Amino acid sequence: MCLGIPGEVVSLSADRPDIATVAVSGVRRAVNIGLLAQDPPCPGDWVLIHVGFALSKIDEREAAAAMEFLEGIGRAYDDELDALRASSIA
Template identity: 75%
Template sequence: MCLGIPGEVVELHPEQPDLAKVNVSGVKRLINIGLLADDPPKPGEWVLIHVGFALSKIDEAEAAAAMAFLEGIGQAYEDEIAALRGSLIE
């Protein structure tokens, strides 16, 4: 199962404007924000991530609700976070 997971944008990649460093439950990784070119996220904003792409911007309340739901479903969430940790950039 692949999940959409909320992440907070930490910084934009200075050399590649379609990439951003995002914090997902303490795991930081680069994601592609190219699908949000019409309204790109800024540091401090939240995005919904699926397979390395930001699909939409969400607010902090939506992010918190999504994380609570994901934590509640158990193993699928743990598997997704483990996959993110495997691509840790910091």
């Protein structure tokens, strides 16, 4: 199963405009935000992430609802978090 995980943008890379640090369930990861070049996120914005890429911007209410749903489905959510932890955007 492929899931999108909501995360909050913490900071933007100074030397890579396509990379942001995003907090997801206590994990901070570099995420590629290049797909959102038309409307780039800023620190404090929420994004939907899949396999290290931000797919869309979402609001905080949508993020909370998505997290509640994902936590409720259990293993698939855990697998997606494991994939996020293992991913590396350099």
